[in-house]
Amino acid sequence: MGSANSLKLGLFGANCSSGRAVTMVPERWSGNWPDCVRLAQMADRAGIEFMLPIGRWKGYGGETDYQGATFETVTWACGLLAKTERLTVFGTVHAPLIAPLIAAKEFVTADHIGEGRFGLNLVCGWNEGEFDMFGVEQRAHEDRYEYAQEWIDVIKLIWSDREDFDFDGKYLHMKNIRGKPKPYGGTRPVIMNAGASATGQAFAVKNCDAFFLQASRTSLEESAQRVRRAKDAARVQGRKIGCYTVGVVACRPSQKEAEEYFRHCIVDCADWSAVDSILALKNISPQTVPMAEFLAQRSGYAQGMGGLPIVGDPDHVAAQLADLSKAGLTGIAISLVNYLDELPYFCDEVIGRLERMGLRERPATA
Ligand SMILES: Cc1cc2nc3c(=O)[nH]c(=O)nc-3n(C[C@H](O)[C@H](O)[C@H](O)COP(=O)(O)O)c2cc1C
Numbered sequence: 001m002g003s004a005n006s007l008k009l010g011l012f013g014a015n016c017s018s019g020r021a022v023t024m025v026p027e028r029w030s031g032n033w034p035d036c037v038r039l040a041q042m043a044d045r046a047g048i049e050f051m052l053p054i055g056r057w058k059g060y061g062g063e064t065d066y067q068g069a070t071f072e073t074v075t076w077a078c079g080l081l082a083k084t085e086r087l088t089v090f091g092t093v094h095a096p097l098i099a100p101l102i103a104a105k106e107f108v109t110a111d112h113i114g115e116g117r118f119g120l121n122l123v124c125g126w127n128e129g130e131f132d133m134f135g136v137e138q139r140a141h142e143d144r145y146e147y148a149q150e151w152i153d154v155i156k157l158i159w160s161d162r163e164d165f166d167f168d169g170k171y172l173h174m175k176n177i178r179g180k181p182k183p184y185g186g187t188r189p190v191i192m193n194a195g196a197s198a199t200g201q202a203f204a205v206k207n208c209d210a211f212f213l214q215a216s217r218t219s220l221e222e223s224a225q226r227v228r229r230a231k232d233a234a235r236v237q238g239r240k241i242g243c244y245t246v247g248v249v250a251c252r253p254s255q256k257e258a259e260e261y262f263r264h265c266i267v268d269c270a271d272w273s274a275v276d277s278i279l280a281l282k283n284i285s286p287q288t289v290p291m292a293e294f295l296a297q298r299s300g301y302a303q304g305m306g307g308l309p310i311v312g313d314p315d316h317v318a319a320q321l322a323d324l325s326k327a328g329l330t331g332i333a334i335s336l337v338n339y340l341d342e343l344p345y346f347c348d349e350v351i352g353r354l355e356r357m358g359l360r361e362r363p364a365t366a
Helices: 033-046 073-082 100-113 128-134 141-159 198-207 220-236 255-268 272-281 291-302 314-326 339-356
Strands: 008-012 050-052 088-094 118-123 165-168 173-177 190-193 210-212 242-251 308-312 331-335
Touching: 008 242, 008 339, 033 050, 033 073, 033 339, 050 331, 073 088, 073 100, 073 118, 088 100, 100 118, 100 141, 100 173, 118 141, 141 165, 141 173, 141 198, 190 198, 198 210, 198 220, 220 242, 220 314, 242 255, 242 314, 242 339, 255 291, 255 308, 255 314, 272 291, 308 314, 314 339
Parallel strands: 008 050, 008 331, 050 088, 088 118, 118 190, 190 210, 210 242, 242 308, 242 331
Antiparallel strands: 165 173
16 A cells, blocks of 8 residues: 555544544534545645545434444545545445446546555445345345455456456356456555454455454554464465554643543543444443443443544654554554544654654655
């Protein structure tokens, strides 16, 4: 993805209202188009490697209708790719909800607009309410990945030199397939997946270039083990994958200010009714899990939707990112409460420190 930096950086969730902060604070992210463009151009200038949107079709309700307004991700990526020069922009696509022939061509179109900078985040979906809106029944968990395997296999074939071929799988029966043009520049878009189950992880390791895993909130060694397991599993198949994670950053001049702001947004002003509706979709409630686990999950989702909270002054934030690199991670996709307001300080103070630590190089034009 776009650079030789040993710790790559991305922005996660900017196509959605509120981004990834389940908060009622008035400065929460708008997700509107002018803000997305300004953010992408700012990230591009700073040498940030990628933007990763969320494929979300329905908001979570609550006071703020958390993630209620979202841009469709492939068209969003096309617009941002046209307005930037270096950044990789992902589309996040639900394999069961879009015919592979359309998907293959959309991705090629985006890839040509970005001159090779489009990336695909392949997701199988989990939210039944979203599938109901399509009139599509969600498959059983294992079958989702079996279907996704055929979906990505046929897309890769469409991108290859094969022409006028048939594909006869368990789910897909397609005849005389052809697709032109091919992806830009004789390569193919980078593909990522973030499966958390054993089946999801095996799918990512087998098919993807980038695997997003959950970093441990308590143990760097545990994170390092997760990375090693994924890379070893890829190596057994003769593949090499990059491992990434997601984090929620609050960076302020002092540790105290950062912690206070984080607490203000994500605890005191959390949109708790939205948090509870996310948990209900995942079948997490005081009726289904022990109360202590419910409360821990509730707090975890409010504080970054499962992403790693990285809260502190620039030294602390840079050190925590450097630790993730030491654990073997290739990169991290971060979220900020208001990406546009907070990114300049992050770039000046944190990225500067990462450059001095040798984890990143200063982009030519910065
Ligand atoms: C970085 C990241 C991005 C994700 N993006 C989406 C998304 O946009 N839409 C979606 O439905 N699921 C998304 N997911 C969920 C995963 O694709 C996956 O379904 C989830 O981690 C559960 O794993 P499993 O499918 O193996 O059970 C994302 C997960 C992560 C960690």
